[in-house]
Amino acid sequence: MSIHWLCMQAPSIYPEVRQGMPGECVLCDPESFFQSTHSTAHAPCDVLVVELSDAQACFDPYRLRNIFQSAQCPLTLVLLPGCCEPQMIAWLNAGADRCLPRESDTRVVQAMIRAMLHRRQGLVATxxxxxxxxxxxxxxxxxxxxxxxxxxxxxxxxxxxxxxxxxxxxxxxxxxxxxxxxxxxxxxxxxxxxxxxxxxxxxxxxxxxxxxxxxxxxxxxxxxxKQSIPTTVEWLGVFKDRKFKSINPKPPQPSPHHL
Structure with missing residues (x-):
């Protein structure tokens, strides 16, 4: 199993994500990589991760059209800066398999790559x-x-x-x-x-x-x-303030004539 990581952002999240990933994980140079995509001679891999920066030139999904249209196309994960839905839709329409915000938790990115590797090889989660x-x-x-x-x-x-x-x-x-x-x-x-x-x-x-x-x-x-508190519990805690309590209606009280 091999992973090629195409980074156009500095600093990259590659070092954190790489820890604990199965198989070979290779960091690619963007310039040489895009030159190789003009032919079918680029090195094959199972999963290609494209980490984009905020530069306008990075929002052209068709720069990887030769990869997407290749007969030996790897599964592609695109990491976009921020949560830009139009750009995410554009990359998916161009042929990317998955898109995630670059700011996603490291464990989420790792889990996504593992799932793509297992799908590539027809395996279940291991x-x-x-x-x-x-x-x-x-x-x-x-x-x-x-x-x-x-x-x-x-x-x-x-x-x-x-x-x-x-x-x-x-x-x-x-x-x-x-x-x-x-x-x-x-x-x-x-x-x-x-x-x-x-x-x-x-x-x-x-x-x-x-x-x-x-x-x-x-x-x-x-x-x-010793388990960590679920984030949903912490999130609900923000409503426990005075302003919320002041607008929170009291539960109805039973009538004294209620049987």
Whole structure:
């Protein structure tokens, strides 16, 4: 899977988005890229991301018409400055697959690119979210937002088993068998508890921990008290001011003769 990023804006959001993206992500030079689009010799890719600036010349979607009309056309995501609906419509009409405001949250842009990569390859989503953490099975990497949670090879293996079996217990012998299949180091039964302890130290700050139940095994749990407050709750809070309360009608009181 390959991603080509065409940047016409400085500073670019490319460094933030690139972290945690599966596959190869290449930053392209706009001048040389547009010269190559006059022929079909430009390097192929799965997803092309076009990050536009405020310059008027950037609002010509037909500069990429050779890409859009190519038989091997990649899926194209255009990042527009601001939320300019006419320009967004123009890019979509010209052949772009997706458009987003450049100011979108990094996680939204990453999720859009991942979805386009999976669509390109005919795959379903390959990431699992639990609590504040996201596990990407393509890269076998654990993330908090766009930051990678550092795990060793064997810690990653144990965490992978647990994230792949959310909602059920993973037996001690299942983890032992998986650990023994990796590397040449010995696998004492006590190593399972050791790796579980190490993983817990790294994931507890994000409201997730691995619990153990005798006779069943290990299972991932999310601590709801440590989850972030939904933005809708914060948004509703703006109405809790004096002016709003003064115009907010009181609920009707029941009549004394009401039965």
């Amino acid at each position: 990431y699992t979210e639990h609590g504040l953490l996201r596990y990407d099975s393509d890269t076998r990497t654990l993330f908090y937002k766009s930051e990678r949670v550092p795990l060793t090879e064997r810690e990653t293996l144990v965490a992978s088993l647990l994230f792949q079996h959310l909602g059920r217990y993973v037996r001690h012998d299942e983890i032992m068998q998986a650990l023994c299949a990796v590397g040449r180091r010995g696998c004492a039964p006590a190593l399972v508890s050791l790796y579980i302890h190490r993983i817990n130290k790294k994931i507890r700050p994000f409201g997730v921990h691995i619990g153990f139940k005798r006779g069943y095994g290990y299972r991932l749990h999310a601590d709801l008290s």
